[in-house]
Amino acid sequence: MTERELDTQTQAADPLFLAPELQQLDAFLGEWKTEWHVMGSDGQPRTFYGRDTYEWMLGEFLMAHYTYVRMDDRDYHVMQIIGPYDASSQTYATRSCDSKGHEVVMRGLVDGEGVWRFEGWSQRARLDVSKDGYSMMASWEQIDDEDHWHHWMDIHLTRSA
Numbered sequence: 001m002t003e004r005e006l007d008t009q010t011q012a013a014d015p016l017f018l019a020p021e022l023q024q025l026d027a028f029l030g031e032w033k034t035e036w037h038v039m040g041s042d043g044q045p046r047t048f049y050g051r052d053t054y055e056w057m058l059g060e061f062l063m064a065h066y067t068y069v070r071m072d073d074r075d076y077h078v079m080q081i082i083g084p085y086d087a088s089s090q091t092y093a094t095r096s097c098d099s100k101g102h103e104v105v106m107r108g109l110v111d112g113e114g115v116w117r118f119e120g121w122s123q124r125a126r127l128d129v130s131k132d133g134y135s136m137m138a139s140w141e142q143i144d145d146e147d148h149w150h151h152w153m154d155i156h157l158t159r160s161a
Contacts, residue, residue: 021085024110025063025092027129028054028082031160032136036069038153050076052157057081065096075099082108094118123152134159 036048050069057064067078080096091107106120116127127138136157141149 019085021087021090021092022060022083025054025082027114027133028063028065028136029056030054032157033160034067034069035156035158036071036153037155038071039151051160124149 030053032052034050034052036050038046038048040046048069048071050067053066055064062081062083065080065082067080069076077099078096080094082092082094085092089107091109094106094108096104104120104123106118106123108116108118110116114129116129118125118127121143123140123142125138125140127136129136138155138157140152140155142152143149
């Protein structure tokens with residue numbers, strides 16, 4: 001192994017060398033209880049409960065996000081990778097796949113107030129992290145066939161003890 005490879009391994013494992021842009025993802029780390037408020041196809045709101053887990057992947061350049069929720073007597077799972085960070089656009093790449101076989105690719109960014117925005121071609125979200133770091137609120141929209149955005153669901157996340 002070359003000296004450069006050793007330096008890279010040391011930096012990746014040491015949080016002191018974690019880029020500030022990646023440190024912002026620490027707001028998500030851990031286990032979360034979730035409450036989903038989804039608009040049903042009949043126009044009526046529906047509530048579901050689940051959990052989310054965020055953890056650094058080895059090297060701390062990518063974050064893994066796992067979602068589980070029980071909907072209509074079925075288990076629903078999502079696995080998302082957040083990262084890498086793109087300095088030129090100041091965004092994070094995200095890619096997720098779910099237990100129904102859907103894939104979603106988005107870009108995420110965070111503003112100076114700690115508000116996160118994720119956007120892809122068919123859905124987008126605003127995620128507000130509370131000042132104390134113990135809750136988050138996500139509001140999701142989907143685009144229709146006529147390119148109009150419509151509210152889809154809200155998810156309230158509460159940090160597990």
